[in-house]
Amino acid sequence: MLIYIFYSLIVVAFIQLFYYLGIFGKFAFGKQQDITAKNLPVSVIVCAKNEEENVKKYIPLLAQQDYPDFEIVLIDDASSDETLEVFEQFEKEYSNIRLVKVENNEAFWGNKKYALTLGIKASKKDYLLFTDADCFPNSKNWITAMTANFTSEKTIILGYGGYEKVERSFLNKIIRFETVLTALQYLSWAKLGAPYMGVGRNLAYKKEEFFNVNGFIDHIQIRSGDDDLFVNQAANKANTTISYAPESFTYSKPKKNYKEWFTQKRRHVSTAEHYKFFDKVQLGLFFCSQLFFFLLVIILLSFQFQWIAVLAILATRYTVAWTVVGCAAGKLKERDIKIWFPFIEIALIFTQINIFITNIFSKPVYWK
Known part of the structure; x- marks a missing residue:
């Protein structure tokens, strides 16, 4: 035996x-990535629900990006805190901010995909760059670094979204290691021509890719997966590439305890059940x-x-x-x-x- x-x-x-x-x-073992600015027209899309404190800190960082042609589409998904009021103040302060207010809809209540769909339709640029309300870019050249990878063929860009380092926290090391391992997998498969997921913390695609697959309609009943299920459906060898220059990274605050992180990972695993x-x-x-x-x-x-x-x-x-x-x-x-x-x-x-x-x-x- x-x-x-x-x-x-x-x-x-x-x-x-x-x-x-x-x-x-x-x-x-691949070579480091070089950045050549394309200066394409970009809509940065941020969907928030009850993120008052985070958007106060992070939206100004997006507004301060060193990029010649971009707008920020802020989507308030029927928040019950002061998120909408903060967004309205930003809309007055920055000329390139566009605000989308989402009311509760009985058919799509609590569904982020519905809110994102409204934001995408409201956007005025041909190229879309997504991040979360609790994320911030690693540099003022984030938009430049991500959009530099667009070509006439490559219209979906998978980026890296990491988590902040917390000193003397073993849980933080676990969270960041798991994030690296996940990125290693989806970036490697994409490089091999078999993309299967991306993360909404740092994802870009041409607007036409969204409409080519009728948006999120094929998985609208699944309340998660606005990022990975979309990529799993729309991405292929011909239209997808990756961005891993450090300037293109985004970061989020990690979960503070094991229970919160465990709950987050449960959502991710349940969504993966719907992959190809x-x-x-x-x-x-x-x-x-x-x-x-x-x-x-x-x-x-x-x-x-x-x-x-x-x-x-x-x-x-x-x-x-x-x-x-x-x-x-x-x-x-x-x-x-x-x-x-x-x-x-x-x-x-x-x-x-x-x-x-x-x-x-x-x-x-x-x-x-």
Whole structure:
């Protein structure tokens, strides 16, 4: 029996090496990205619901972008706090801000996709750049860096949206590591010509791409997925590219406790259930190969079966994975998290198992 477990470990190890070297290595070991300004007309779109404090801090940072031709479309999704009043003040203060007020709609109540659709239709520019109300750009050249990747063929741009660093917080390291690993996956697959998701914290596309797929209509009943489900549907090898110059990054404040972050990840996982079949298979295969790799190693070492070979396989896998993740973290300016890779990876595996089990018995909460 143990010999079959050993052979299974070899197969699983090869799958892991294929992912890290054959797929993730495309991004991790790729050359740094150069920026050549295009100065295309851009509508920056921000949808907010009860984000009064965040929009006070972050909308001025968007308004101060060093870019010649852009407007900011602020969408208030029926907020119950002072978000709308703050937006109205910004509209008076900045000439390039356009305000969209969304009333509660019985058919689409609490659905961010409905609010975003109204904002997209109200926008006046051909190119759309999205971020969240709790996000801020890494530089005054954020718009320049993101839109520099548009071409006549490439009309969907996948960017990186990270989280602020919190000193002496292991949860913060887990959150940022998970964000890097997720970005490593979707940026690598996009670079290989198989894009499957993007993040609404930093995403751009030409307006015509939205109307080519009839907007969010095919998944309007799913209350999440205005970013990843749209990309999963509309993106392909021909029309999609990535942006990973540091000037193009955005950052958000991370969740303050494990419960809040766990709830957030539950929403993300439940949305992934609606991806295309191939995308669900490749994501599931990667996670399963991670899980079974450790389980098989533990079993074999417990019985001291071929322990030298098992340790060699373990060392090889860790050397490769650690190198790839470390290079990717460096590109995404998250170098400090790479030393925690072995510990955080185990924590994430158990967290994902917990999420899958929890989602079976209850549905996660979505847009506010």
